[in-house]
Amino acid sequence: MANFTQDSADDVCIATIRTLAADVVGAPMGMAPIAHVLFSRFFNANPKNSKWFNRDRFVLSNGCALQYIMLHLLGYKLSMDDLKQFRQVDSLTPGHPETGHTDGIEVTTGPLGQGFANGVGLGIAQAHLAATFNKDGFDIINNYTYVFTGDGCLMEGVASEAASLAGHLQLGNLIYFYDDNHISIDGDTAVAFTENVEQRFLSYGWQVLHVDDGDRDLEGIYNAVVEAQKRRTSPLLFACEQPSVTAPSSRDTWCSETKFGLPADKTFYVPEDTYKVYAAKKWDALFASYGQKYPKEHAELSRRIAGKLTEGWEKSLPIYKPSDAAQASRKLSEIVLTAITPILPELIGGSADLRAAMIDFQPESTGLGSYKGPRYGCIANGMHAYGGVIPFVATFMNFVSYAAGAVRLSALSKHQVIWVATHDSIGLGEDDCGALPRHANIDFWRPADGNETSAAYYMALTRKHTPSILSLSRQNLPNLEESTLERASKGGYVVLEEQGEELTIVSSGSEVSIALEAAVQLKSEGVKVRVVSLPCWSIFDLQPQEYRLSVLRSGAPILAPFGWQKYSHEQFGMFGWGASGPYKKIYEKFGLTGSNIASVSKKVITFYKQKGGEVVSPLVKAL
Template sequence: MSSQFSDIDWLAINTLRVLSVDQVNKGNSGHPGAPLGLAPAAHVLWKQMHLNPENPTWINRDRFVLSNGHACALLYSLLHIVGYQYSIEDLKQFRQLDSKTPGHPEFELPGVEVTTGPLGQGISNAVGMAIAQANFAATYNKPDEGFILSDSYTYAILGDGCLQEGVSSETCSLAGHLKLGNLIVLYDDNKITIDGKTEVSFDEDVLKRYEAYGWETMSIENGNEDLDGIANAIQKAKENKEKPTLIKISTTIGFGSLQAGSHSVHGSPLKPDDVKQLKKKLGFDPEKSFVVPQEVYDFYQKEIVEPSREANMEWIKKFKEYQTKFPALGSELDRRLNGELPADWSSSLPVYNPTDSAVATRKLSEIVLENIYAALPELIGGSADLTPSNLTRWKEAIDFQPPSSGLGEYSGRYIRYGVREHGMSAIMNGISAFGANYRPFGGTFLNFVSYASGAVRLAALSGHPVIWVATHDSIGLGEDGPTHQPIETLTHFRALPNMHVWRPADGNETSAAYKAAIESTHSPSIIALSRQNLPQLEGSSIDKALKGGYVIHDVENPDIILVSTGSEVHLCIEASKMLAKKDMPVKARVISLPDFMTFNSQPLDYKMTILPDNVPIMSVEVAATSGWGKYAHEHFGIDRFGVCGKGPDVYKYFNFVPEGVAERAEKVAEFYQDRVVYSPLNRALPFNTTTEF
């Protein structure tokens, strides 16, 4: 039987191999082994993908995720040869400061779909992309009318490390349940990790595991040479619309190297003599580096770029016809593709008065979602098995489920994540990275956002504007005890660069948190919400809260400032009133500080009006005091684990009652009475310290 591949394919493959090795050796750092073994599979895959370097955000492009991101030299080689904005000079700057070719792929670089590095995250992001594509297609395609605007695939390459990380098990299990036939994964089975051969720690039957998840599985025994086998497997996978597919491809790590098949070729540059013999073996001049034959450039242009460019142009033409045929949907989709929100969406946000009933902020969050979902078709989310507790599902919601299940539709916007906090968070990142202005949210208890911290960190690093609806935000959850009561969690995530951590004190602040989170374009948000009812506060407003910090209860010439968040703000207000009635009155201003990051971004002049010189400041929050030194001189918090009991009893146990706040405030005011006091904001070096002053 004749092959669909020829000598030019092998020249392209070997070019990818030596170009990747050259990057690693020039940088004297990196992973040459995986690119050498993976080049044939990557070539076959990319040869049939739809991607347009001239329009890298085309919504109907195929997505490619290199989950084993340490093999990124291979990705950079592909991006360069196909025609993305990577020059040979960029490849020569591999792993160097300020280069476009960092040590692991990063989302903000052209052609890179998601940031990968921590293993398991990339494949989990790919599941999110496949969910987004299925939802997008079900929402906007009109097959009976001849309009297919979305039929792309999400492809991923992963290795043994990704399969061993637990997050991939969470997400791949869900992908099987959801029957994501648009997801195709190549498993680089090279039997090597940093520790050595995988037999020392990993000998499960991966294909059987994935069959149990509900995936189609295939195996290619000779991934070093069997290009036709790889191509046929990918084609078969594309024909299966009911299951995601895992194709195990057995490869030799470091193929062609003198160290081929060993763990020593995994993470270190090849020695000079090894590079020379490798290039000679593959038909390249051993004395030259960073060489790409012109016929390889031409081949990739003809096989990949030109067909994709034509498909992109045809899509643009089809979309114009779609806009004429379906003006409402066409206008909506055009807006989303331009990264815009509906002009008046925030008018749906509820506004509260002090006379309104006390309500838990988790319930206020539910009211927000109920009010805004119809105005925001890009809003999609769910909960990690805590829907009745997180209150994340609006009444008219349709579950995102395979139509054949009878449980919902792919056009549904509520995702049942199951008990998979980490997987949910990584999937949210993938949904965001898909494009179309998706605004994904996911619910869990605040304490269990910590379970997901790997994906949370990557959301901040990558700039995905995703939202965690993090309920049960304090010791106020009570009876579940210290295993569920977050103490260090707020400090942890406030310390994370580019992360909004909102802890609203009432309804207006909850609306403000959602407004800021949904309008964010490059920062994720955690919205920490109470289980217990909180009063609607006099002096709060959406506009004030959007500054991140503001005066919610004021007095003239204060003796002390109480700065607080969430459920403790009303305690501070009550304490302030109590202090004012003492025989020797103490005047206490109260500051609500719902989001540190937003407050930090305000002009210093504004911040100094909130936290001025000459007044001692005490923070009040039922959580760790770490981090509050940026804003306060003294702290009333909890630097130990919580206790089990009813919420009000637990608050009393830790003396978080108005009397307890007032007692400490009085001591602080007295201590600083005859001392010179400077605002913590008044300092030589700014909080957001960088390499520049």
Template structure:
């Protein structure tokens, strides 16, 4: 075996580290795809962290007080899968051999819910470190709420590996800046400073002083110069980081990408398998049989088995502590257990407000504020905040305490309201981490237009099956004077195109309550709740129950000539258009569709009762009409950008008035009558019966 110095650690550790390096080469080579370089460079840090510091029980990957590990540079996931395998998680050697293969549990980047022990989905750079900030916030909050003298129940750390690419992404800057402000001493980042990205040496684009940058954020900054070989220095740095409770820590770990390879130190080893001759020399250098693949010495397995046994013992001791806590604080213990289990309080939905036509017309952002205020009283797990738009989003409930480090005098870690600052992308990525921690239902808020700034994190909410609520006010050209720069004409279309994401656009108070009801019940689906600035009347035939189906018939008529289908602030306009059409002798029915995605999950029978055959269907929405072809024959909306001016004048400019709607509906009726052909529901498709 190689005898490279390991400081105070023994030869057994060196063998284990070189085993990780050789496995990384084998895993990527067999797949003929992947990134061997970072796993080989980070092997010492991973080994030291997992064997000396990480607290976890591989047999119970969801233990609430486990330390969280996030691989922000997710392309290096061969390393994480190897660590999970060695540590006794349900990741077998055969799973390692199926790296990057269809339906394996070792996909090309870590995915939450696919592999035991993976906390968050990473790969899009910058997201993991931002998720880690959310995980750290979650621990700080849960610990502040439930820990008592002598009962330090929730005290885990969040460890994150992060690379040059992550630190170049803006979302990481947003999240790390906030983490420094919040003084998250439970967050420890290990920066793989190997000076290589896909384009080559970082000298071509990334020459900032990262350490100085993080000091300016308020982080504790440590440095390990010889991260390839100085295991003792790595251990010392992590130990020092854990001893600092008043600031997050970043350890600048100088490593050599692809350590041991013939291509070590260059970008060639970043994103391609090692060649066969390179793997032979690598294993020979490290004292392994070059003819063997996926080999793990018994001593390495023994070392990691002891780590696993220690972790199981730590959880058993925690369970004893929780039992004693339950005896002394039964109310708090029951609530904590309920939140860990993901159960909602009995009867919580009764807090949702209901409305009748006697209630005043108000903007749905105001209806959202009322709903949040009611829910905050009964759902202690509901936490959230706004991206510097609290007064516009109306998301802070009366009596809310801000989540702040106690030393600031601005709040405490018990606080449930977050001041995210002007950081939409960071906010949403942090909310993903909050949701992934468990026991928390997070929301973030901004204008609907600026959800686009957070697109990468929104997409990962959906891919990760995380219950994150995105409160998006000022939802259309109805915000008026701010003009096209703020008016989201295209945003709904891309949000509706994201799989496993519910986009809600309620038309009144009952639909607003329904949107929150379904969003909170949807444990594995994120939601975007779009609310108006302008006032909306309470609709005569709306109910929470009807709206929870995603779409329902608001106004019915026998033998209809046309069906109008609409969302949000355009539904009341359509109601007025119905009356004009009636005066013209045209029988029109109206469907309110607050959420296409939820409607799609209803039974075929129900969907065809809402959008039946027999008459043409025309959609009406103050957005791009893209995507409406699945539900309507004709589509009335915006063909380009909005305009700046009072909202009613802007609606009038584009014909989105009762007169304009009625005029177009009449043309649709005339067109289809002249065709003289049967009109089938747009829901009926030749591909309906094909199972993908």
């Protein structure tokens, strides 16, 4: 890398960024010099082909207007009129960057710390794919991830966790710019945030560089990035002390004092020379040459970039018979992953619980694994945003609450992330899955046996724009008589059929076998009861109306768990909090046993017979 050379257009470019920031929103503009140096000297991208694979990635974790401005100046599909529509309904410049909505945006940020963590995910995916596909003379995957972050993000626990992990993994492809301007929404950070950030990141294993004057020392900014790129053995935090540069209160005076030819009386003004500064690079020729020498690897990487699954992969999914031994669905999940990951190497993930036999994603210098290893534990949204991988993340159901912000961003960003949530239901504790089935653009699965677990993975891997949550049991679950991968893939199906039924019981997961116990007991008493397994609401809702009405049909009342009013006439379930003990005793305490469900069922049947009149399926509605 050559030494820094001052360009005659540097000052006017920085002034342009700042005045546009003032015109757009009156935003802080202290990062304008860093943005200019980064995008004019280092950033490797092509606005005419914004998704080419080896592009550098940029994440703005602490704002939005600055990124929109830079995308416009770089030539992405974001016009001056779009900048003028900042935060307006249906504009391309909403209040926070959203991937898939605005050209050039890599990840959706918003909740503080999420962008920071996403950057680490981008770095992990890059390191894994580079270790897997790069060859001597063909460094086809060597991009950097650049992240702008501020005090608000660094105050968040998720950023600290991600930073610790990035340092441990020695992700030298990460360069973070810390906007050290001592400002938060509540005022000076001195009121709440006085830690030594640089020392904290050194303890994480990061390189830390410091520029005292991030407003004028362009050479210092340039040299810091060059230094970071020389040593790809650890991530870099580049701390830039910034003045508090804001507008528009003094915009006219500021423009006239800069003397850079920016008219104070014109808003949204960009000199032609500024547009000429930012240029793009190409990668296609190198990748084509790589394909000639390494056709197998080229085909595999091309498949993964395109998001296509290996042909026939679904044949490796385990299939179960009713006579097969009962197993916990968390164990069934491990069996699925062990079976399919050799065929789908793009599956990268990890677990706080049972895991498939995989190589750990680790720096080889640690002796713990390799960057080729596909097992990893978090930062999933950034990993999927990079491309070429499908991440899965496994933890206890209760801990999914900690990841609520990330799960919501998975849904909003249409990231195909598989969230594996074990130890569901009161079989271990009172892990709350009540709200998750109702979340927009999330497939929430609660499989009742082995075939339903395989079906959950099948759908999670074929639904390209929807994250999935798989809620899995700790206790063993028997394999159901009518369960098949095909039936379960519809999200709901009949597991016990009866003609002329007096009641249909609907449930999911570990409670389906309890519902079947109740039905068997009631049949011995001459009462006809159907049982339906409904492992995934969103997938069931996608089925044709005729099919759904055949599963949840009219003619008899339908009983389901609390919160399932959409699918039932009556609901029954856990009525309290706070109990702990052996799981069978807990089920007894809350009445979730075959005998008690049978008793509840008889009350429902009696009520509707005495009430009289036609019982219509709850799916029959005007809206």
